[in-house]
Amino acid sequence: MDRFLGQEIQDAKERVQFLRDNADAIEELGYTKPIPTAQLDVLKDQLVQNNIQLRDIRADKKEAMKEFSNQIKELEEVGDKVTEKLKNRSEYVSEQCYKFIEDNEVGYYNSEGMLVFQRPARPDEKQPRLFTKSDFQGSNPFLRTGTDD
Template sequence: MEKELGKEYKNKVQRVAFLKDNCDGCENKGYMKAYSPEELQGHKEKLANVSIEIAEIEAEMKRIQAEYKGRLKPLKEERTIMVGNIKSKAEYVTEVCYRFTDQECKETGFYNEDGDLVECRPATADELQPTIFAVVRDNNKTGTND
């Protein structure tokens, strides 16, 4: 097959008429049509302009995303803490607790200001040393005030 057909007709209407009159059939067909040098240069310029605009929009988007990330971070941290607290049905607090050591059971218990036992563990050697408060408390356990 020839590379070119009907190029001798410079007028486009005449060339189309020649091709139509001499072909075996007409079909719609997709293909890659080469650009002329002028068209190619125009597309390159358009590509450069679109690329510049994309870069500007992406930079603005990064700035806005950073702003939103900054606003979201503390909320997400708070949510994580809240989910953990709900999951464990309690929250971690630091408050004054009162230590009591039972000399007989050799255990130490910590009570919060509501009087609830928050921790109980084996007593250490230092805690098993009798104090004046422990002696008074142990004397009151007998139920006699002799």
């Protein structure tokens, strides 16, 4: 069979009429048709523009995802802290406390006067000292008579 048929007819309508008149049947058929060079150039330009936009959108998405991730991380940290406080019904604080020793027990009180910690007294806490090392400043405490002040 010939590769081309009716190419000598220049008018497209007349060529279609010629093919219709001489065909044995007309059927719907799918096939691949080569694209003209001019249309290929247009498609290439379209592809380049599409890829540029895609690259820009992906960069914007990456930046937005990073920002969202940071916001989510901050909210999760706050949520974890609040959950821990709710779970324990208390929170850990560090503040000045006042130490009291009574009957072989040591108690620590906060500024509100509430007992926050209690333990048995250590041996060095049970008996108060009358003199400290700084009172003697290097001299022998047994040699002091009390008149050398």
